[in-house]
Amino acid sequence: MSHLLPLSRVAKLVGLPRHALQEMIRGGTLATFDGMVEFDELRRAFPEVKWDDDAEFRRVQEIKEKAFAKRVLERALPDKEVLVARLNELGDDYAAAKALLLHYGNVMTWVDEKIDEIEEDKSVETRHALHSVRAFLLRHLAEIPPDAVLAQAAIARERIFRIMSAHVTILPSGHEFDVDGNDTLLEAALRNGVSLNYGCSNGNCGECKARVVSGDVKKVHAHDYALKETEKDAGVILMCAYAPVNDVVIEANVAGAHDIPVQQLVAKVKSVEVFNPHMAALHILAPRSQRLRYLGGQNIDVASGGVRGRYAIASCPCEDRHIEVHVPRRAGDDFAELVFNRLKANDALEVEGPFGEFVLDEESPRPVIFLAFGAGFAPIKSLIQHAMSLELAESIDLHWVADEAGHYQDNLCRTWADALDNFNYLPHAPTDDLEALLKSIVMDYPDLHRFDIYAAGSAAQLERARPLFVSGELPGARWFENALDA
Ligand code: FES
Known part of the structure; x- marks a missing residue:
């Protein structure tokens, strides 16, 4: 029976960010089926993962929680109703698997009986062959291969994730995220950097309406906004009041700055x-x-x-x-x-x-350079956290050119660099020769045209930087800016 996992759950199981898995898919080292990964393929592609030892997995989680600030990844049990529904579903899976095993056991007994039946009146050679078949089957049934023990550990870990969280796919945007703990669909989307349409966030305005395309959801908060019967029949829910029971696909609008x-x-x-x-x-x-x-x-x-x-x-x-x-x-x-x-x-x-419209281009798969001048670090920090929560960028380089306030959140930047393989932190001391510094940064990127650059600082600083990055001797990058004093 094939067992397919969404990419975000694979990322959790193997302790890698989603973009690293996407890279493997593009490079042909991880096969997918409709965007999902088959369990055996997972074990083939990650033979080094110790499925029965989660110490490394917990270590990576701890580093990430530190990098994202505790309030972002606060852990909680799912809502009672949701938990019961998920356990019921798990119980059904278990019952189905047990029924299948009983059936296989019966088939084995029938095969045994059939061999007895066929053996009668047959030649010595045939009886010998049938005896070998019976011995072969019994030997393989009796010994559990080491591979099966690992598979069992991997499945057990994946089941825990399915109890603690559910996977959500948003259509038509294609955003994907997990709903952890007792979050509603809306809370989980926002935590994961997906800016769905909403208003009051407490069940009054109806702005967060969405349609459940597949999967099951449960109401976890009462709401005053009354959905019409026709809407209910069409699967419309309020995302601020509902949580997913299992993996769901939802049709909802993602908001842009406008x-x-x-x-x-x-x-x-x-x-x-x-x-x-x-x-x-x-x-x-x-x-x-x-x-x-x-x-x-x-x-x-x-x-x-x-x-x-x-x-x-x-x-x-x-x-x-x-x-x-x-x-x-x-x-x-x-x-x-x-x-x-x-x-x-x-x-x-x-x-x-x-x-303002200084926001992340979520559609872009390009590597990103963040360029912060002094307090321009503020919007850059916001964008970096957004990019991290979406796990989109192939790589992120942060250049922070300090002013008299210094690199006042240096530790945070270093924690990001520790937590994420694709994040590089490059602090630059205050300088009187900004032009020379910027030129030396540009020189480090011979393939600058591949990058998206997000820059924030004073209008004067951006004036100096822009021409170097977008119209130097080399082909220019895509440029986004926020002038703090404009
Ligand atoms: S955001 Fe207002 S009802 Fe959900």
Whole structure:
């Protein structure tokens, strides 16, 4: 009986990112069937994986959790109802497998009886041949090959994943992600960097309607928005109120920067994190009833007591209610003074946004260079976390050119580099000769035309960088920019 696994589950089983598996598929070293991997193929392609020892797997998971921040990968058991439904399904699988085994056992008894029957009145040679067949069958039934023990361990691990999570495919975009713990479809999509259409996130507006194409879902939160009977009959659900029971395919719209309306909300200061005298992070908590919809790399306005500032968002949309902005301290900047001297936890903040179109091109399979100048690290951080959660880019190089605030989140960048094989962190000290530094970076990429470049900094810095990257002597790259002072 063939057993097919979606790519994201294979990635979990073997402890590799999805893009590494896609690379293997393109290179012909991993065969797929309709985008899925057959279990035997999995064991053939990864003979070195110790299926019965998950120490290495847990080590990789721990590094990833550290890199993504705990709040992103918080582990929880699935909702009770969902858990019961998944266990029931597993019970059905087990019962079917047991029934099949009983059947095979019966067939073996019949074969034995049949051999007895045929043996009568047959020549010595025929009886000898039949005896050999019987001995062959009994010997193979009695000994369990070592390979079967490994297969058993791999299947056991995969079953645990199927209890703890379900795989989701979104149509027509083709996005795929797993729903872990007690997340709804919407929460899991956002955690995985998939920006589905939604509004209130608590069952009131109907904006998160989607249609279940295949698989089973269960309502895990009550909702006030009433679906019409015709919608229910067509399999329409609210993604903020439903969780998948098993692997599902859902028809839903993915939002681009143009689709997300400007929102206004009153949020709270969660904390102020002063990195050094030149730079602080303002951590904002959106109300439970009104989260901010945005895409990684966009900007927001933040105001308190009539003092206002526009900042690039440094957090990832996958971080639920948490919004982070980085605030450089500059002479005459009233909002920065407020952040460094007066704002404290629970103070009210007006938030408006998102603005701008500096967002990740999810369709692009190209390698990516992120180029951050000073506080331009903020939107770049947001994009990197988005790119990581989607596991799309073939490789990611982060060049961070520091200003007087230094590489104020150097440890975070180093943790990313530790956690991800395809991530390179290249910090650059402040320099008076930016032109020379940029030229030396460009020289390191003879195949620059293959890259997408996302750059953020002051308008003047971007003016200097752009021509070198997109119209130098070599063919240019694709260029996206966010001028923080524009
Ligand atoms: S987001 Fe409003 S009902 Fe789901």
